[in-house]
Amino acid sequence: MFKIIKAEKLAENIYSMIIEAPRIAKSCEPGQFVIVRADEEAERIPLTICDYDRSAGTVTIVTQVVGASSLKIVGLKTGDCLADITGPLGRPSDFIDEDIEEVKKRNYLFVAGGLGAAPVYPQVKWMKEHGVSFDVIVGTKTKDTLIMEREMEEVAGDHLFITTDDGSYKRHGMVTVVMEDLIKEGRKYDVCVAIGPMIMMKFAAKTSLSNGIPTIVSMNPIMVDGTGMCGACRLVVGDEVKFACVDGPEFDASKVDFDGAMKRMALYKTEEGRAFLKEKEGLTHKGNCGNC
């Protein structure tokens, strides 16, 4: 059992939790994730590590409600316990293992869409701590769905660019518009890291790659164990089949088959897909589609 030190609502359907998990806090790095189970009957669901405090032995996770098991997680309050949290899983971001002097020579562009602000945050925090230069774009549907603005501002200062699809707050338009704007202003980037919904990553990557910027994306397919044991998370990267939980979750965007990955995800994320799933799963369909 893992104690919830603090549970907090960030926006409609989005919650953050600080969890006591000393082993994970000690060894996690930006780019990695955890698998969480709310209680004995819940599913195992992968969640990003959004922040960590090594000395306090805590990690922060951000959950968006999509189905029965995530609903269970956000139903827990400060002082309650999660049945399980396992990790850190996946490979840390590439820059963690690279020569820091090389990394310092680069200018990074981080692009976060929606919930993607959570996994991007520890990366920009790391950049700041290590004196690496960067800009960060945070895009969201509308003002009310924006998360982690204060935290981002603290580490990014005037390198933070917020945009809303509907123009209700700060800049107006998709993240790709801001990317184009910054590039047009003459800003030069050596690496782009784009994290968010699959469709957003696909178009963000298209924009950065067409401007000649090597791009990394973080994939979030269906997972079960998170240790390479089941293959549920497999993706085609280049010509190879990779398991996102152990080979990723971050991959070179130029090699990712976004359409293939979206097809696998469509099942769980679209209206039509969910109805189909309900029929396929028959009696074992337990409302994870978020529709019932």
Place this chain on the structure above:
Amino acid sequence: MIEVDMMKKVQVREQDPKVRATNFDEVCLGYNEEEAMAESTRCLNCKNPKCVEGCPVSINIPGFIQKVKSGEFKEAADIIAESSALPAICGRVCPQESQCEGKCIRGIKGESVSIGKLERFTADWAREHGIKPEVKAEKKGKKVAVIGSGPSGLTCAGDLAKMGYDVTIFEALHKAGGVLVYGIPEFRLPKDAVVQPEIENVKALGVKIETDVVIGKSVTIDELLEEEGFDAVFVGSGAGLPKFMGIPGEQALGVFSANEFLTRNNLMKAYRDDYDTPIARGKKVVVVGGGNVAMDAARTALRLGAEVHVVYRRSEAELPARVEEVHHAKEEGIIFDLLQNPVEILEDDKGWVKGIRIIKMELGEPDESGRRRPVEVPGSEYEIECDTVIMSLGTSPNPLISSTTKGLEINRRKCIVADEASGATSKSGVYAGGDAVTGAATVILAMGAGKAAAKGIDEFLSK
């Protein structure tokens, strides 16, 4: 009184195939006291018992059977406990036909003594009568870490605890038991009734179990030795990595590894209403492969309501699964498409599986494994409709541990290199056994390796 035909096993009661094909309750009901005592009269109590030679952990088989014969069941259980820590499990899942029972003298003219069923009876009787293993060893004041809570890890931990070591098991999943809980289904190995009590017995010896710890990620072996004060480590991390065929269409929706399918159903209990786990229940399911894992996946899909075909590239004689499982699968209505191999999975416009293209095979010359090599019959391809494909092509060890441990040697199959007699690896203080060393094998071999390593570790720490 049961009349015993000395040529034949006393029949064991089983759930009717038609009934059990729709539930997840145990298929085999086991012997009762009377049946067990009757079967035990068939044992010849050989002076030079061949069955013991066939047992990877050398249980004193005639010894315990004689005790069953005289109704001294506790004494029978004590004899088994000298050599095996998980008898209720082994009695259910060991391939007895190629081990103890395969060597039984009775088996030359008639049927062998039903050693597996007698072992199961004895272990079940002991559990139902609350008999627990005893701990008498003095504390050694030394700490051993065991990685993985499958049969090898549980056995090694149990033996070391009995010797007085302070043992902690680290398990990556949220529940202890390894393949016993995530792989082998309820209808073959009941979890709450059989597996859990065996794990409790290991805990009763003083073994601590820390779940949700992925060694190599949460903490490394080097950190366990250098920072957490462990004096030795046993690696029993199994062979969990699934293989896929690499044929077109394998990324289609509705293609699963057997591991995913079984984990969803067994560990995460998709078949039960009170659990949140979903599973795709196909209408027509093709399982590719012929081992125990394939049989388990097929029989699980059947119980979830599907018509199930097992597609295997060799013939019936080469099926690697236990004979009893193949027999049970057939009784339940699984269709075996033998000497056939998939070449492509066909998808519909939504990306879901709609069929599979298969080529017929024939057996050619024997290959390095001694089995005749299957070769394709040109022009014999055909398609069958299906909505789910489960790949059960074998598994290999996960490189997570070997790639994060300095100086731990592996072979080209990614298996950890370890001495068979002591479990010692290339790294001082680190021992290994079970599927992590041999590649996917059996419960009893994993137990045997755990036992050998416990001895090896004791010798190392007593120096």
